[in-house]
Amino acid sequence: QQKxxxxxxxxxxxxxxxxxxxxxxSDRNSQYFWWYRQHSGEGPKALMSIFSNGDKKEGRFTAxxxxxxxxxxxxxxxxxxxxSALYFCADLSNYNVLYFGSGTKLTVEP
Amino acid sequence: xxxxxxxxxxxxxxxxxxxxxxxxxxNSHNYMYWYRQDTGHGLRLIHYSYGAGNLQIGDVPDGYxxxxxxxxxxxxxxxxxSPSQTSLYxxxxxxxxxxxxxxxxxxxxxx
Numbered sequence: 079q080q081k082x083x084x085x086x087x088x089x090x091x092x093x094x095x096x097x098x099x100x101x102x103x104s105d106r107n108s109q110y111f112w113w114y115r116q117h118s119g120e121g122p123k124a125l126m127s128i129f130s131n132g133d134k135k136e137g138r139f140t141a142x143x144x145x146x147x148x149x150x151x152x153x154x155x156x157x158x159x160x161x162s163a164l165y166f167c168a169d170l171s172n173y174n175v176l177y178f179g180s181g182t183k184l185t186v187e188p
Numbered sequence: 189x190x191x192x193x194x195x196x197x198x199x200x201x202x203x204x205x206x207x208x209x210x211x212x213x214x215n216s217h218n219y220m221y222w223y224r225q226d227t228g229h230g231l232r233l234i235h236y237s238y239g240a241g242n243l244q245i246g247d248v249p250d251g252y253x254x255x256x257x258x259x260x261x262x263x264x265x266x267x268x269x270s271p272s273q274t275s276l277y278x279x280x281x282x283x284x285x286x287x288x289x290x291x292x293x294x295x296x297x298x299x
Binding site: 110119121122123124127170173174175176177178181 | 192229285
């Protein structure tokens with residue numbers, strides 16, 4: 079049972095463009111959400127967390143959380159080829175366990 | 189620098205064979221986790237631990253055992269490996285409500 083549904087499966091954006099990634103979670107009691115990025119051949123690395131409704135901005139990255147609609151998103155402004163990677167959203171459970179979505183493969187074309 | 193180190197990096201074994209994947213963290217984190225990564229499924233939790241001697245069952249535990257011998261060391265054991273266990277395995281460590289630190293992964297092929 080997938081606790082976190084992630085879309086799209088893959089995304090291609092031009093360099094300088096905006097990339098938007100989406101997740102829907104199933105547990106209304108969830109409080110903490112994370113975005114992770116994984117470059118080829120490496121382990122995932124944390125990008126940012128969000129736990130309050132609304133937007134959280136860190137540089138070119140903005141996370142948005144809407145608990146009422148069980149939705150979290152990540153927007154990457156001015157996308158760079160180095161942003162090409164696999165992106166995961168994750169829902170932190172009460173037992174300090176992260177449940178990951180299936181991932182979005184982002185390709186930024188020069 | 190705090191880190192999570194996994195070994196081996198690559199492993200090939202035959203069906204029915206025994207495999208042990210190792211993970212050591214130098215982050216002084218209480219929590220450690222084993223995930224498997226497969227295309228289309230993302231990262232799925234196999235086992236996790238709150239501390240030395242503690243073991244918790246994750247979402248996909250069948251065919252896997254784990255043991256946390258010390259604060260630093262967490263092992264994943266496949267006693268009768270099957271081709272369905274061919275995957276990329278990640279170990280991670282973390283503290284309460286913090287991000288995880290992942291290792292570089294172990295790629296396992298069961299033939």
